Amino acid sequence: MKRCRSMLFMPGNNPGMLASAQSLGADCVIFDMEDAVAQTEKDAARILIRHALTYMRPQGVGVAVRINALDTAFWKEDIAAVVRGGADFVLAPKTNGPDYVRELMAGLEAAEAEHGVKDARIVVFALVESALGIENAFAIASAHKRLGGMLLGAEDLTAELGARRSAGGDEIFHARSRILMACRAAGIRAIDTPFPFVTDLEALAADAAFAAQLGFDGKAAISPHHIVTINAAFSPSPEQINWAGRVMAVARRAAGEGKGVASLDGMMIDLPVIKRAERILAMCDGPVEDFHAN
Amino acid sequence: MRTDKCIPDIATALREAGVRDGMTLSFHHHLRDGDFVVNRVLDALETLGVEGMRIALSSVFPVHEPLIRHIKSGLVRSLDTDYVSGPVAKAISSGILAQPVMFRSHGGRPRAIGEGSLHIDIACVAAPCVDGLGNINGSGGPSACGSLGYILPDAAHAGRVIAITDFVSKEPLRSISIPHSSVDYIVKVDTIGDPAGIVSGSINLTRDPVAHAIARNAQAVIRASGLLRDGFNYQTGAGGASLAASQYLREDMRRMGLHGGFLLGGITRYMVDMLEEKLFDAIFDVQCFDLHSVRSIAENAAHHEISADSYANPGRKSCYVDFLDVVLLGASEVDVNFNVNVHTDSNGMLIGGSGGHNDAAAGANMTIIVAPLVRARLPIVVERCTTITTPGASVDVLVTERGIAINPARAELAARLKEARLPLYSIEELRAMALNITGTPKKLALSDQVVGLVEYRNGTIIDSIYAIRDS
Structure with missing residues (x-):
């Protein structure tokens, strides 16, 4: 599994920003056709993103495109542009239930058929940002085999709840936990919501560290200045890497000797511990060449 | 305290320093885009009716735009500098000077001054703080700019040194950048610069x-x-x-x-x-x-x-x-x-x-x-x-x-x-x-007219700068 520690939203109608996408340190960038683009600019952004994917595709960085929601007139044309340009991901906003996912997948497959794309490489991530979406989290996460992950969108959600966003994030703790649990149960990636207070990097560090502690695979960002902090929060420390390497060595030796369990520093090394060690070592991999091997 | 060196105005000081046609006058750029001294000295030279001067100014900023007028009038014949920006840079690129500008480095300039290849007749020091003896520093006064590093070689080697200041300390200075023994004249003016252009209040980190x-x-x-x-x-x-x-x-x-x-x-x-x-x-x-x-x-x-x-x-x-x-x-x-x-x-x-x-x-x-x-x-x-x-x-x-x-x-x-x-x-x-x-x-197609020579720090000319073509 390749790293997806940071996913950076970038306005789809800003050519300068799209051109610099590969240089900002994010594991993945999200070219946005939705909220960052005015209604009158939708077609311009769609064309620009398709050209950016075709001629100036960021190298060594995963590329997602956030299309417009399924209740708009834009989404089918958006999907067609993504299929023709060839992104790694489609990010589906306002996902509120499994039917929504299935409708999107049908649209995606139709676009792929129309444009002769046979490899079905594009992975869909669901952006869950409503109370109904949170309640349906597992149904969404398990709705389709091409769904690769879920991302929490806390701004829309808290607006709907009537909650106020805080740096500490108490108001989204339940939503985070539901998303994470659903993703793990369905075996897909869980991506945390962006931190909304752009200039408060200290609070961002605490927020990202908390999301990593909960178990999220990565975190979205609305500012390129958040990337370094987020990447650091979702990267294992040298001590963790060292521990994981030693666990794997002990486990290999035990397996070679036909033992089911072993111990390290007085701690029993069993399957859950080995899985945790594997997960840490996987987080050390270089950035994205293949997002599709979930 | 004696104030023998005090001269009432810049033109008088220049005359007493023996200014004449074709001389080299040097200046420094610590007052950056807030500098009034270069323009005031040029105006004084104009009133004295001299011409064909070489201006050795360590860096040229947009505030020095009046140089263009003085070049056109023949008052200024050539420039010797380490850096140019703003309207003067554009004018040089368009070929306003008959002689190519000598571009040096910040280290090449004191080398040239010391070895005599850039002989300075009169050094004009924009002096934020002067005492009655003529000691100078950059830390005091309303136009404080801190270090005066670029003018120190000029003051040490020039034939005459004029300190132009807007602040004369009643007490002898404790911190001295240029000693009185190097300074011939002190001219007190109302202001030597615009504090807003001298230094930035703060330089912020880019968000790019x-x-x-x-x-x-x-x-x-x-x-x-x-x-x-x-x-x-x-x-x-x-x-x-x-x-x-x-x-x-x-x-x-x-x-x-x-x-x-x-x-x-x-x-x-x-x-x-x-x-x-x-x-x-x-x-x-x-x-x-x-x-x-x-x-x-x-x-x-x-x-x-x-x-x-x-x-x-x-x-x-x-x-x-x-x-x-x-x-x-x-x-x-x-x-x-x-x-x-x-x-x-x-x-x-x-x-x-x-x-x-x-x-x-x-x-x-x-x-x-x-x-x-x-x-x-x-x-x-x-x-x-x-x-x-x-x-x-x-x-x-x-x-x-x-x-x-x-x-x-x-x-x-x-x-x-x-x-x-x-x-x-x-x-x-x-x-x-x-x-x-x-x-x-x-x-890129440039004209054949050489408007600048690039002198490497050791004195070697390593490149020429050409006038841009009229588009």
Whole structure:
């Protein structure tokens, strides 16, 4: 599994920003056709993103495109542009239930058929940002085999709840936990919501560290200045890497000797511990060449 | 206190100094874009009716636009400078001067003054604070600018020295940059500059994410180079990526528990903060860029004023740049032989000059050029620089937001960076990457008229600057 520690939203109608996408340190960038683009600019952004994917595709960085929601007139044309340009991901906003996912997948497959794309490489991530979406989290996460992950969108959600966003994030703790649990149960990636207070990097560090502690695979960002902090929060420390390497060595030796369990520093090394060690070592991999091997 | 040296106005002082046609008058640029002194002296020269003067001004700023009028009138015949910007730069590029401008480096200028190839008849010191004897410093008075490093060689070698000031201290100065023994005349005027243009109230770190990407790559190079250790000596510019890189350096030094030697060059608050945090032992300052550093040089004993001569004169037994471990410098163009241009833009228009660029590059153990791969739709890496400011032999690394190129002559450095898994490319690969985005620009056609000569710090003329063609 390749790293997806940071996913950076970038306005789809800003050519300068799209051109610099590969240089900002994010594991993945999200070219946005939705909220960052005015209604009158939708077609311009769609064309620009398709050209950016075709001629100036960021190298060594995963590329997602956030299309417009399924209740708009834009989404089918958006999907067609993504299929023709060839992104790694489609990010589906306002996902509120499994039917929504299935409708999107049908649209995606139709676009792929129309444009002769046979490899079905594009992975869909669901952006869950409503109370109904949170309640349906597992149904969404398990709705389709091409769904690769879920991302929490806390701004829309808290607006709907009537909650106020805080740096500490108490108001989204339940939503985070539901998303994470659903993703793990369905075996897909869980991506945390962006931190909304752009200039408060200290609070961002605490927020990202908390999301990593909960178990999220990565975190979205609305500012390129958040990337370094987020990447650091979702990267294992040298001590963790060292521990994981030693666990794997002990486990290999035990397996070679036909033992089911072993111990390290007085701690029993069993399957859950080995899985945790594997997960840490996987987080050390270089950035994205293949997002599709979930 | 005696005030024998006080003269009522600039014209009288010039007359007493023996000004006549064809003389060389020198000036400095510590008052930057707030400087009134150059324009006032030129006006005084006009009233005296002299002509054919050579103006040796260490850097020319937009505020010096009246030079154009004085060139047209014949009052000014030639310019000798380290850097030009603003309307005068444009006028030079359009061919306003019959004689090419002599472009020197900040170290080459004191070399030329000391050896006599730039003989100064009258040095005009913009003096923020003077006492009755004629002692000068830059830290006192309403137009305080901090260091006076660039005018110190002029004051030591000029035939006559005029201190033009807006503040005469009643007490003898305790801190002295230019001693009274070098000063012939003091002229008190209402003001020598506009404080808003002299120094920035504060220079803020850029928010440009591409500049930060470059800065992070640059710091990764420093980290991997093996040079970042106790006693590390460092210089960086005040440009976006350079300044941002100093913040990443600061974080690394804190994390690694390192203690540096000195910071050098033009100084900003970000350097001062590192000194005050005791990450470095000292600052050696030829110029203050902001109020924070002006305050620091007046108050902090570890913040030293140095002259351009000891900063970068290659003719000395040593100069401060020789002790640099790393310098970060900008570029308007870098060519495939690692030559760097900071004189002209890609249209051949003058936009600057060496300043300390080729001095620091020659002295530092590792010279890093930081630049975006593409700027304003043009590739930064070119086949051949429009103008060579700094020869590629003194440039070790080019850092862009998309990748890093090492001068092939630095195989050992390349091996270290490779081991650190940094995104290394050949400079030709970086150029290809840029051209893939921009396409190949049409070749620039310049006129045959030489408007500037680029003197390398050791006195060799290494390139010519041509007038731009009328479009």
